[in-house]
Amino acid sequence: MDPFTIPTGVLACISICLQVLVGLKQLKANVDGGSIGSASIDVLASDISGLRQVLQSMEEAYQDVEDDWARRETGHAATHWRDLPQCLNDVHRVLSDFVVMLFDLNKKVKTLAPSRMESRLQSAAVRSVLVGQQVQAYRDAFQVSLEVFIL
DSSP states (O other), X not given: OOGGGHHXXXXXXXXXXXHHHHHHHHHHHHOSSSSSOHHHHHHHHHHHHHHHHHHHHHHHHHTTOOHHHHHHOOHHHHHHHHHHHHHXXXXXXXXXXXXXXXXXXXOOOSTTHHXXXXXXXXXXXXXXXXXXXXXXXXXXXXXXXXXXXXO
């Protein structure tokens, strides 16, 4: 991803954040005190919303970045522009995988629905914590990137 496509990557990540938030809202409606409690879902939704806010700030800040300007940069600035697309791709991949997991969790089944849901929730609980930690790390990294760019 070249610097001029960074805003496109940011928009893709914002879109996937919205999909995750919708999936979490559906999961919260389906769960009544299972392995992933309502509080855990709220915390994860808050983390995703925080990431989305930082991405929206990045969208505004990076929309006027010119391709030639970014290519002329050297040193730390060049490294920043080279690494930023990879971070955007990574967060998009993590959240896309999480959306698939949420879709599977929210899937309606007729046979043994409560026990199957509880089993799926137990397997998803650990993964949800890891995704939450990754989202926090990406949010912090993007926040630093944005602050460095603004300065």
